Amino acid sequence: MAAPDPFPAGATLADVGEFGLIGELTRIFEQGEHVLVGPGDDAAVLRVRTGHVVVSTDLMVEGRHFRREWASGEDVGHRAAAQNLSDINAMGGRATSLTVGLAAPADLEAQWALDFARGFADECALVGASVVGGDLTRADQVVVAVTVLGACTVSPVLRSGARPGDVLALHGRQGWAAGGLAVLGRGFRSPRVLVEAYRRPAPPYDAGLVAAEAGATSMIDVSDGLLAEAAHLASASGVAIDVRRGAFEVPEPLHAVGAALGADPLSFVLGGGDDHALLATFEPSGVPDGWAVVGEVTEPGDAGAGAVTVDGAPYDGPTGWTHF
Amino acid sequence: MAAPDPFPAGATLADVGEFGLIGELTRIFEQGEHVLVGPGDDAAVLRVRTGHVVVSTDLMVEGRHFRREWASGEDVGHRAAAQNLSDINAMGGRATSLTVGLAAPADLEAQWALDFARGFADECALVGASVVGGDLTRADQVVVAVTVLGACTVSPVLRSGARPGDVLALHGRQGWAAGGLAVLGRGFRSPRVLVEAYRRPAPPYDAGLVAAEAGATSMIDVSDGLLAEAAHLASASGVAIDVRRGAFEVPEPLHAVGAALGADPLSFVLGGGDDHALLATFEPSGVPDGWAVVGEVTEPGDAGAGAVTVDGAPYDGPTGWTHF
Known part of the structure; x- marks a missing residue:
């Protein structure tokens, strides 16, 4: 059974504070066995068995890539994760780990951030990837910054190899x-x-x-x-x-x-x-x-x-x- | 000798366009020998010899973490890189690779973005790290999202090991x-x-x-x-x-x-x-x-x-x- 929501209805980011929210967000993200050091230190440490990492980054900006009236926090979380996981998919690889930065107005409901994190985590779980770190700060509009790490088991497929006749x-x-x-x-x-x-x-x-x-x-x-x-x-x-x-x-x-x-x-x-x-x-x-x-x-x-x-x-x- | 600035004086991001700017930004970032696939594909591919990666991410928001009237684009680039390189330093490691997302208003001068990238690249060069990928999009205020990857040659130093008597x-x-x-x-x-x-x-x-x-x-x-x-x-x-x-x-x-x-x-x-x-x-x-x-x-x-x-x-x- 999911834990009850930790914040009073309508509580904003300003109400719950940076560290209160980070604590709850971190609880949402489960760590795979490749995560040697997870969220909460200056950096995460990840085991890499393949001799390489595949890495990509994306920004999503409120009003441009999503609207809060058109999609729930959970939806936006799913989409933000999906578009990054997809970049590793497009190399022929598999995502293992993500970081997520969230910039948001102080009057954003804390519940939105929790819903976002749950959607994000659920999408990552589809490929077995872990959210290993993040950052939270204040901005005039919601901006989501995701970086995804992954690995390929065969040679990465680039954009540059198409040949006439294909x-x-x-x-x-x-x-x-x-x-x-x-x-x-x-x-x-x-x-x-x-x-x-x-x-x-x-x-x-x-x-x-x-x-x-x-x-x-x-x-x-x-x-x-x-x-x-x-x-x-x-x-x-x-x-x-x-x-x-x-x-x-x-x-x-x-x-x-x-x-x-x-x-x-x-x-x-x-x-x-x-x-x-x-x-x-x-x-x-x-x-x-x-x-x-x-x-x-x-x-x-x-x-x-x-x-x-x-x-x-x-x-x-x-x-x-x-x-x- | 540095190449001449590629854009007319006063040209904005809207004037030069996303792909025009990305082309010039990519030219600024030199790639180390560990970069198997650099910027320009769905993801970068990096060689990892150490069996692990150390990863951290940070957001910087205009008006909150910096003001354009108090610091040049080049300064902001130096600061954004420094605060991320420092996170790997704090684990006892060394940064090797960074991604950088830039969200900015359409009327931002393209020159600011170039200056930012040059400052960022110069700071990364101090530790020999490469900028291997990024994203560029529009937002109401400038937001810089950086993720840094690195490695440790000895065990990472965590926050949690201090003992009474130290x-x-x-x-x-x-x-x-x-x-x-x-x-x-x-x-x-x-x-x-x-x-x-x-x-x-x-x-x-x-x-x-x-x-x-x-x-x-x-x-x-x-x-x-x-x-x-x-x-x-x-x-x-x-x-x-x-x-x-x-x-x-x-x-x-x-x-x-x-x-x-x-x-x-x-x-x-x-x-x-x-x-x-x-x-x-x-x-x-x-x-x-x-x-x-x-x-x-x-x-x-x-x-x-x-x-x-x-x-x-x-x-x-x-x-x-x-x-x-």
Whole structure:
């Protein structure tokens, strides 16, 4: 049974204080056996048996990456963990340890921070990763800073290995979170399955290693938009990529959203992020089960290396998200 | 010779764009030979020869941890790196790799971000550490999120090993940054040596390993205030600590500030942070050169474990900084 909530209803961060909150947060995070020194010292100490670590970091800012009225603290915790765990997945590795920094206004409810931590811990538990350290400070808006450490059991899959003749393949649901975000942005709460997909992405945490073992030549996770991520692969690999519209099965709820909002439902699939599906390239004979071939890698054409086309032509819709 | 600045004078983050800035920032960060995959992929990959990593994370928020009118971008970069490198120093280890997340308003000058990165890189170079990854996003105020990885060549020194009969010892200048912050807060820019100490701390990066090799029983770096950090050691170790006023040589510029502001100059030493001096406990016969004995570890008295006294009595001044 979960412990009762430790703070009075409505208590703010200012009410409970930094050290009171840190004590409760630390209690939420369980430590794996690889954690030699956990939270509470100047640094954590982690056993590393593989001879290397894989490391990535991400920021999430309130009002930009999430809104507290659109998602609970627990949801935001799940999303923050998921997008970082997914970065290790996209290398073909597995996350083992995370640190999390939380900057927040003094009038934030302490309960929100606890809910956030629980969602974060629950998402990490899906891959067996431990939250080994963190920081807590005051800011005008909520900012979540996560760093994830992991390891690969085979060679890491980089963005730069795609070769002409490879196929582009996708694993995991794609466009769902973008559809959910679109309806939330217009004040709706349904289709519920899409809203939930936005609030709690379900990255295919086992697919990265499978792809690496199958010889994926390049890989990335779709956080900012499928075509934008394809362009990152193409650019890093010095190739061009053509995506085929007809390769995508657009899920029924996206058709409903497209009809309601007057948008092409495929635009959520091609331009949407936040689901943390995996996009990878393989030799045509080497595509593992569960991956859908959605395009081809070609020699760079007139548009140069990094160009991404859709059915052989430039795409005129949004390809992804930019931060400035 | 340094490369010329790549952006037109006054260009903002919005003007140069996320990817334009990331390209220039990445150019600033040189990679050590342990970096197998550097910035630009979903994650970095680092060689680890020691069988473990030491990891810590910190947030710095504009208006709370720094002000852009009090310190240049380069200064803030130095400070952000120093406070993280110091956390590894306080374990008796050495930093090898850092990630840095920068959240900033769209109208921030791109030059500030470049200056920040240069200061950050220069500070990391003092210990031979590489900046291996990062994230850049938009926020209402500047927030810097740093995670540092490192390694120990002897057993990490925790906060929890102090024993009654040990002495408390300090290495590095202490109170200087607090004096500098106090004069800046009142609109002055001198004594310059204190203002510079606040803008660019000079942590004793070699002292942590020396202390570990000498058998330090506990250690912490002074980021939030000497008495507050002593209380962390006492609390984690289940002991009490008495600090001796007469053990500190108060530097001349702090006397000047004390006189000008009507404050006890020793209060900057006892309550000030930000210099990232090291505070450690040793057996009385085991204090290494360069460390000043400033107190004693005792059995917990009536005030219980974690109590810190000054000359045997409770201290009534500020002991350190709290975040909420």
